[in-house]
Amino acid sequence: MHTVAGRSARLDTRIARRLILALLTLGLIQGLILGLSAMKSFSAVENSATTEDIVRVQAALESEKNALIDIAREYAARNDTRDFILGLIPDYPSYAFSKSWYEQTDMDLVAITNLDGRILWSWSDQGSEMATPGTCISELADLPASSPTSAYSSVDDHPIVFAAYPVSEKSFSAASVGWIVLSRSIDAIFLERLSIRTGLSTALSPESVLATHDMAGIRTFGVPLADLNDNVIGSILFSRPRPLDRSFKLLMMYLAITIVLSVLGSTILLVALLRSIIVKPLKRITGHLRECEMQGRASVALAMGKHAGRFDEIGQVSDCIDALVGALDQRRGDLQNANSELENLNRELERLARVDPLTGLANRRSFDEHAKREIRKLARDKRQTEPILECVILLCDIDHFKLYNDRYGHQAGDACLRAVADTLAGEIYRPSDLVCRYGGEEFIVLLPGTDGAGGAIVGQRILDSVRSIGLPHEDSPTAPFVTMSIGLAVMEFKTEEFDLHELVGRADAALYRAKHQGRNRMELG
Structure with missing residues (x-):
C-alpha cells in the first residue's frame, strides 16, 4: 500500500509540474501578445501627439517670422522711410525709432539699406559688426526688390531670425528704393516665447538635429534653422514628457502579477485535487x-x-x-x-490623423493622399481616351481673420472657421473633388478633371455662399461681414509627373493678388 501511495504521489507531482509549465507558458504568451498590442497602440498615440507637436512648432516659428515681416512692412510703407533713403530726411531714424520701441518690440537689430544692401543707418543692442553703417548685407543684393523675405542667419556665431521688406511708399505702387531690415536674436526670451506657444520645453543646438529620440521618459525632436542659401546654422530642440510610459509600465506590471497569481492559484488547487x-x-x-x-x-x-x-x-x-x-x-x-x-x-486613430479636428474637413495629409490618387486616375483616363484633361486648385483665405479674432475672440473665430468650412463643403458635389483645411484660415479645394471655366464657377459659388452666411465683421476694411479671397490656378494634365506643388504655388500667387486688389474676390493664376 505504501508503494502504491508513493507512486501516486510521484504521478501527481509530475502532473502538477506539467500543469504549472503549461499554464505559465500560456500566460506568458497571452501577456506577450497583450503587451505587444498595447505597446503598438501607445506608440501610435505618442507618434500622433508628436505630429501635432511638430505642427504647433512650425506654426509658432512661422508666426515669429510673420510678426517681423508685419513690423517691417509698417515702416516700409512710410514715405518718410523712402525720403530718408533718398537723402531728404536725414534725421528720420531719430524720431521713428526710440528706446521704448526697441524694448516693446524686443528688437535686437534695425537697419535701413539701399537696394544693394549697403547700410545707410542701423541700430543694434549687441554692437554687431553687421550693423555698422557702410557695411553691405550681401544677402539683400541677390533678392528681388519687389517681395519681402524672412529667414534665419548667424551673426557673430549666434543664430538670429530677420525680416527684410522693400521700402516703397504707402500704397506700395512706387518702385522700391531700399530695404528695412529687422532682426531678433534666438535667445532665451525667444525660446521662452516658443515654449509658451507650443507647451514644449526648448533648447538651442549648434548642430542640425532632425531625428526624434526618447530618453528617460522624455521625447525630443529638433527643427533645423536654415538661412537663405539652405545652409543649416543650428537647430531648436523641443522636448516633452512621455505620459504614456508610466501607464504602459503599470499595465505590464499588473498583467505579470495577474498571470503569476492566476497560475499559482490554479496550480495549488489542481495539486490539492490530484493527490x-x-x-x-x-x-x-x-x-x-x-x-x-x-x-x-x-x-x-x-x-x-x-x-x-x-x-x-x-x-x-x-x-x-x-x-x-x-x-x-x-x-x-x-x-x-x-x-x-x-x-x-x-482605425479611429488612423481616421483622426487624416481629419482636421476643428472643422472636420480633410487635413493636409489627407489632401496629399487624395491628390495622388486622383492624379493616377487622370493618368489612366488620359491613356485610355486621350482627352485634354485639366486640374484646378482653389486656394481660399478668410479676409482679415486676425481682425475678426481680435474683435470677437478665438472661440468666435473657431465658430467662423467651422461655418466657412461647412459652406465650402456644401459647394463640392463630385466624389473626386476635395475641400481641405490648408492651415490657419486657409482652405484649399481640389477639382481634378475640371477646366478653368468650371473652376471659376465653383469659386464664384464659394464667394457668394460665404457672403450669404452674413457673419458680422465690423472691423473688416472690406465689408461689414465675413468675406473670402480666392486664388484660382489651372494646369493641363500631360503626364504622371504632374507638378501639384507648382499648381498650388500659382494658386497662392493668385490669392496674393486677390488680397492686394481689394479682397472679397477671385483671381486667376
Whole structure:
C-alpha cells in the first residue's frame, strides 16, 4: 500500500509540474501578445501627439517670422522711410525709432539699406559688426526688390531670425528704393516665447538635429534653422514628457502579477485535487485532454463529477478539467475581444490623423493622399481616351481673420472657421473633388478633371455662399461681414509627373493678388 501511495504521489507531482509549465507558458504568451498590442497602440498615440507637436512648432516659428515681416512692412510703407533713403530726411531714424520701441518690440537689430544692401543707418543692442553703417548685407543684393523675405542667419556665431521688406511708399505702387531690415536674436526670451506657444520645453543646438529620440521618459525632436542659401546654422530642440510610459509600465506590471497569481492559484488547487487520483479514470481523462489538444476545444464536457453524481476526488478532478477548458475558451474569447477593440482604436486613430479636428474637413495629409490618387486616375483616363484633361486648385483665405479674432475672440473665430468650412463643403458635389483645411484660415479645394471655366464657377459659388452666411465683421476694411479671397490656378494634365506643388504655388500667387486688389474676390493664376 505504501508503494502504491508513493507512486501516486510521484504521478501527481509530475502532473502538477506539467500543469504549472503549461499554464505559465500560456500566460506568458497571452501577456506577450497583450503587451505587444498595447505597446503598438501607445506608440501610435505618442507618434500622433508628436505630429501635432511638430505642427504647433512650425506654426509658432512661422508666426515669429510673420510678426517681423508685419513690423517691417509698417515702416516700409512710410514715405518718410523712402525720403530718408533718398537723402531728404536725414534725421528720420531719430524720431521713428526710440528706446521704448526697441524694448516693446524686443528688437535686437534695425537697419535701413539701399537696394544693394549697403547700410545707410542701423541700430543694434549687441554692437554687431553687421550693423555698422557702410557695411553691405550681401544677402539683400541677390533678392528681388519687389517681395519681402524672412529667414534665419548667424551673426557673430549666434543664430538670429530677420525680416527684410522693400521700402516703397504707402500704397506700395512706387518702385522700391531700399530695404528695412529687422532682426531678433534666438535667445532665451525667444525660446521662452516658443515654449509658451507650443507647451514644449526648448533648447538651442549648434548642430542640425532632425531625428526624434526618447530618453528617460522624455521625447525630443529638433527643427533645423536654415538661412537663405539652405545652409543649416543650428537647430531648436523641443522636448516633452512621455505620459504614456508610466501607464504602459503599470499595465505590464499588473498583467505579470495577474498571470503569476492566476497560475499559482490554479496550480495549488489542481495539486490539492490530484493527490487522491487513481489510474483507472485517467484513460478517459487522457482521451478527453487529447481531444482538446487536437481540436482546440472539447466537443462535450467530461462530466465525471457532480453532473454524474460523483463527489469524490475523481469527480472533483473532472469538474476542474471542465472548468479549465471553459476558462481557456473564455480567455480566448476575451483576447479576441481585446484585439478587436484595439483594431477599432487603431482605425479611429488612423481616421483622426487624416481629419482636421476643428472643422472636420480633410487635413493636409489627407489632401496629399487624395491628390495622388486622383492624379493616377487622370493618368489612366488620359491613356485610355486621350482627352485634354485639366486640374484646378482653389486656394481660399478668410479676409482679415486676425481682425475678426481680435474683435470677437478665438472661440468666435473657431465658430467662423467651422461655418466657412461647412459652406465650402456644401459647394463640392463630385466624389473626386476635395475641400481641405490648408492651415490657419486657409482652405484649399481640389477639382481634378475640371477646366478653368468650371473652376471659376465653383469659386464664384464659394464667394457668394460665404457672403450669404452674413457673419458680422465690423472691423473688416472690406465689408461689414465675413468675406473670402480666392486664388484660382489651372494646369493641363500631360503626364504622371504632374507638378501639384507648382499648381498650388500659382494658386497662392493668385490669392496674393486677390488680397492686394481689394479682397472679397477671385483671381486667376
